[in-house]
Amino acid sequence: MASKNSRPFVSWKRLRKSFRYAAEGIRHTWKHEQNFRIHTVIAVLVMVLAQVLDVPFFEQAILVIAVGAVLCLELINTALEHMVDLVIQTFDERAKIIKDAAAGAVLVFALTAAVVGGMIFLPRLLELFHL
Ligand SMILES: Nc1ncnc2c1ncn2[C@@H]1O[C@H](COP(=O)(O)OP(=O)(O)OP(=O)(O)O)[C@@H](O)[C@H]1O
Structure with a gap:
């Protein structure tokens, strides 16, 4: 039986596979999660505005x-x-807490990112429009 130690330090095949699986996860989220699509579009717009x-x-x-x-x-x-x-396929208070807390984490960081964006963009936009 081949031990784990006999594996090469870097297996390009495994590396390619891990990228493919990660891309599948991103593709699935893009396809099924509206918030991910909205945040991706905002991310692109933010970087264009920065340029x-x-x-x-x-x-x-x-x-x-x-x-x-x-x-x-x-x-x-x-x-x-x-x-x-x-x-959990039934209604469960713990399932609700897990989902709501995870959604809360996204919201907290999205608001944090919005504040960071405001700190960087607002002074420049005000100057641009002579306000
Ligand atoms: N098994 C469950 N038990 C209790 N509450 C649940 C359960 N599943 C979902 N909920 C509640 O319903 C909310 C929405 O859950 P859902 O799985 O539909 O996620 P979502 O935020 O709507 O995601 P999506 O963007 O995929 O629609 C959760 O935040 C939670 O409050």
Whole structure:
């Protein structure tokens, strides 16, 4: 029997497979979760606006982290929703708490990202429109 230790340090086949499965998870979430689609479109618009307003590189990096984290939380929220549905098919107060808390985590970080976006964009937009 081949032991785990005899595996190569990097198996390109396994690496390709793990990327494929991750892409399938993202595709599934895009297809079935409206909030993920909305956040993805907002993420793209935020990065386009950052280019248009010539936001400095470091602040763009902060924006990338903020929008990326929102999308990651959406994916984790979707995973949790499915896990709960797999384990509990009836109404259960604990299932409600798990789903609501996970949704709350997405909301908290989405609001945090919105504040970060406001801090970066608002002064530039006000200056642009001479306000
Ligand atoms: N098994 C359950 N027991 C108790 N409450 C549940 C259960 N499943 C869902 N809920 C409640 O219904 C809400 C919506 O759950 P649902 O699984 O439909 O997720 P969703 O947020 O609507 O996701 P989607 O975007 O896929 O529609 C949850 O946040 C939770 O309050």
